[in-house]
Amino acid sequence: MASTPPAAPGTSTPGTSTPGESTSGASIDPRALRTALGAYGTGVAIVTALDAGGQPVGMTINSLAAVSLDPPLVLWSVQLDTPSASAFRQARHFALSILAADQETIARQFARTDSDKFSGIATTPGSADVPLIDGAVVHFECEAWACYPGGDHEIIVGKVTRLASRPGPTLGFHRGRFTTLADA
Ligand SMILES: Cc1cc2nc3c(=O)[nH]c(=O)nc-3n(C[C@H](O)[C@H](O)[C@H](O)COP(=O)(O)O)c2cc1C
Numbered sequence: 001m002a003s004t005p006p007a008a009p010g011t012s013t014p015g016t017s018t019p020g021e022s023t024s025g026a027s028i029d030p031r032a033l034r035t036a037l038g039a040y041g042t043g044v045a046i047v048t049a050l051d052a053g054g055q056p057v058g059m060t061i062n063s064l065a066a067v068s069l070d071p072p073l074v075l076w077s078v079q080l081d082t083p084s085a086s087a088f089r090q091a092r093h094f095a096l097s098i099l100a101a102d103q104e105t106i107a108r109q110f111a112r113t114d115s116d117k118f119s120g121i122a123t124t125p126g127s128a129d130v131p132l133i134d135g136a137v138v139h140f141e142c143e144a145w146a147c148y149p150g151g152d153h154e155i156i157v158g159k160v161t162r163l164a165s166r167p168g169p170t171l172g173f174h175r176g177r178f179t180t181l182a183d184a
Pocket residue numbers: 044058059060061062063064076077078079082083084085107110111112113114173
């Protein structure tokens with residue numbers, strides 16, 4: 001198949017680019033953006049906290065990213081109009097459980113708006129009683145450090161106060177599908 005080499009920086013003609021189709025400027029289509037970001041494979045985590053009434057809240061995320069080693073900071077972003085958003089924006093403590101490769105059903109369960117996401121899910125209470133997902137490959141227990149506006153999301157930065165990590169294949173998410181990230 002014939003292919004066109006990428007244009008040098010600053011040389012692309014408006015309306016054309018490689019690779020694939022282009023979209024630019026103010027007209028970035030949210031679906032095109034989501035599809036493009038899907039090329040950036042990630043792990044999958046469940047973020048958990050307690051709401052103001054002490055009830056557990058949790059949701060599947062893949063926006064987890066490293067921020068700082070000293071102090072130890074991580075971030076994730078929450079969609080502002082999702083039902084759990086206010087609980088997470090107010091929580092002083094939260095936990096991140098990075099899922100193992102065999103925990104796809106948990107990822108799917110926590111990605112549905114549901115009053116009982118924790119049904120059938122084994123958890124262990126961590127700091128401030130925030131539930132940790134059993135069987136995850138990593139647990140980060142965090143204190144809320146800062147929140148920043150991020151368009152239709154809020155960026156939540158946490159200071160890691162405790163961590164547990166074990167080897168083993170992790171659940172991945174790439175181009176809209178769950179996958180396995182195996183140890184080298
Ligand atoms: C792989 C994957 C990653 C996700 N990442 C995020 C994320 O980083 N932030 C977010 O707000 N929602 C994310 N979601 C969507 C939420 O999990 C979903 O909207 C969930 O229902 C939110 O919980 P709630 O309905 O209780 O508010 C993701 C979903 C999947 C399947």
